[in-house]
Amino acid sequence: MKKLSGIIVLIVGLLLLYGVSDPDDFPSWGTPDSPANKSPVSQYFITDTIVDTEVPNMVTAVLADYRGYDTMFETVVIFVAGLGIFSVVRVFGHSGSGRVVTADTKPDMIITNTCRLLIPVIQLFALYVLAHGHSSPGGGFQGGVILGASFILVALAWDLDTALKRFSEKQAIICAGIGILIYAGFGLASVFLGEEFLNYGIIHRILPGVDSPEMARYYGMLGVEIGVMFTVASVMFLIYGLLATRGRMTGGL
Amino acid sequence: MIFAFDFIILLFLIPAAIIALQLKDLLAAAMVFGIYSFLMCLLWAEMGAVDVAFTEAAVGAGVSAVFMIATIFNTKRNSSD
Amino acid sequence: MEEFIHSRFNYWIYVILMMIGLWGMISKNNLIKKLIGMSIFQTAIILFYVSIAVKSETANIPILPHHGHDFSPKVALAHADSPYHEEDHGDHNGHHTHVETPKVPDPDGYANPLPHVLMLTAIVVGVATLGLALAITQKIYREYGTLEEDELLEKVRADDHD
Numbered sequence: 001m002k003k004l005s006g007i008i009v010l011i012v013g014l015l016l017l018y019g020v021s022d023p024d025d026f027p028s029w030g031t032p033d034s035p036a037n038k039s040p041v042s043q044y045f046i047t048d049t050i051v052d053t054e055v056p057n058m059v060t061a062v063l064a065d066y067r068g069y070d071t072m073f074e075t076v077v078i079f080v081a082g083l084g085i086f087s088v089v090r091v092f093g094h095s096g097s098g099r100v101v102t103a104d105t106k107p108d109m110i111i112t113n114t115c116r117l118l119i120p121v122i123q124l125f126a127l128y129v130l131a132h133g134h135s136s137p138g139g140g141f142q143g144g145v146i147l148g149a150s151f152i153l154v155a156l157a158w159d160l161d162t163a164l165k166r167f168s169e170k171q172a173i174i175c176a177g178i179g180i181l182i183y184a185g186f187g188l189a190s191v192f193l194g195e196e197f198l199n200y201g202i203i204h205r206i207l208p209g210v211d212s213p214e215m216a217r218y219y220g221m222l223g224v225e226i227g228v229m230f231t232v233a234s235v236m237f238l239i240y241g242l243l244a245t246r247g248r249m250t251g252g253l
Numbered sequence: 254m255i256f257a258f259d260f261i262i263l264l265f266l267i268p269a270a271i272i273a274l275q276l277k278d279l280l281a282a283a284m285v286f287g288i289y290s291f292l293m294c295l296l297w298a299e300m301g302a303v304d305v306a307f308t309e310a311a312v313g314a315g316v317s318a319v320f321m322i323a324t325i326f327n328t329k330r331n332s333s334d
Numbered sequence: 335m336e337e338f339i340h341s342r343f344n345y346w347i348y349v350i351l352m353m354i355g356l357w358g359m360i361s362k363n364n365l366i367k368k369l370i371g372m373s374i375f376q377t378a379i380i381l382f383y384v385s386i387a388v389k390s391e392t393a394n395i396p397i398l399p400h401h402g403h404d405f406s407p408k409v410a411l412a413h414a415d416s417p418y419h420e421e422d423h424g425d426h427n428g429h430h431t432h433v434e435t436p437k438v439p440d441p442d443g444y445a446n447p448l449p450h451v452l453m454l455t456a457i458v459v460g461v462a463t464l465g466l467a468l469a470i471t472q473k474i475y476r477e478y479g480t481l482e483e484d485e486l487l488e489k490v491r492a493d494d495h496d
Contacts, residue, residue, distance in 0.1 A: 046446075323468075
């Protein structure tokens with residue numbers, strides 16, 4: 001079977017190479033005339049994003065407003081993956097089998113003092129990336145991953161028990177759930193005010209200081225990205241804690 | 254979109270992918286996988302996909318490599334193939 | 335001939351990368367090598383989609399410049415009502431002007447944003463899948479003591495026969 005795999009891969013590769021090189025059917029690389037680039041949906045997104053919402057970043061606008069359903073279920077997928085890893089790997093108490101793996105080094109002075117300076121800056125940068133997702137590359141996912149990585153850095157420089165004292169496992173799971181509730185809450189707020197689910201244009205009636213449907217969409221997108229950041233940051237830290245300690249949440253890397 | 258830049262990075266990607274699969278030391282394979290991820294991020298930033306490149310930089314270096322190293326730490330370090 | 339190679343070369347390299355990932359998933363013995371092959375395959379597919387969104391050498395990134403002030407109708411409305419308006423228009427007399435229509439972004443000057451959005455979701459789902467696969471790998475190691483596929487198959491079959 002393993003010897004057959006080389007032949008299979010070669011046949012599939014040759015078929016794909018033939019399909020890609022066809023001069024009549026497959027557009028060449030980087031032309032503005034390909035069917036993907038001339039489609040009316042893409043052209044609508046480029047010309048009308050600034051008119052419907054006041055957001056200059058087209059990718060964030062499409063992700064959080066025009067395709068808000070996709071993003072909501074993607075956040076649910078991350079949450080379910082975190083829960084799945086929790087249920088597969090977590091053991092409570094002392095299981096007794098297998099060696100207990102710890103890296104038996106004490107926290108080093110240079111590393112801890114450097115991280116003490118770096119970690120607040122990293123977290124501030126994560127919040128900056130979240131807040132400026134509307135006019136520069138960034139958004140909820142990127143900010144959430146950077147925030148989760150800052151918690152992982154605490155766990156690596158000291159040990160996992162120090163990180164868990166500040167952000168315990170139960171708080172992480174609750175934060176992950178709160179993120180999805182924020183996202184769905186914005187959608188339901190639109191339903192209670194009379195529009196469809198996730199149509200943020202109507203919430204300018206309850207937000208103070210917002211006077212037009214376009215600015216309501218702007219702030220609706222910001223709120224939704226905050227929800228995504230909560231979920232992503234807590235799930236990344238939870239997965240690291242579970243993977244590095246084989247489920248016991250103590251000791252480990 | 255600058256063809257020379259594309260060409261050089263794509264030519265670096267293929268050996269990185271092959272080497273990540275052929276190394277016997279799994280920790281080194283995880284590191285080369287991190288290099289592959291970083292080269293992809295450069296390529297996407299050069300093609301104009303800045304959001305995608307940002308996400309891949311944060312995810313590939315910060316999260317994906319750390320998960321793999323944590324798993325290798327708890328299982329075996331060397332593979333027989 | 336030169337033109338043909340110039341326009342297709344990138345796609346050939348993407349297909350080669352995908353096939354390297356596929357070969358790694360099928361023929362490697364170690365489970366973690368299989369996961370590395372899966373990740374190589376996923377990022378090669380994301381690269382393929384992102385390269386469809388490239389327009390030309392002069393197209394810009396999909397973010398409107400100057401915070402969108404040149405294109406936004408709200409800013410144009412605020413501009414039309416301000417009293418310091420008349421130095422921009424030579425052919426209007428008096429303050430009451432009609433609302434100037436703002437410029438529309440040129441669809442050929444910006445990269446296509448739709449594949450970028452789809453691939454953002456793909457990257458994040460790929461990370462979640464990788465985390466879950468690594469957790470299941472740890473559980474397999476705890477149960478059977480090995481991560482090589484042929485030894486695992488023997489042990490599972492021996493377990494089944496008991």
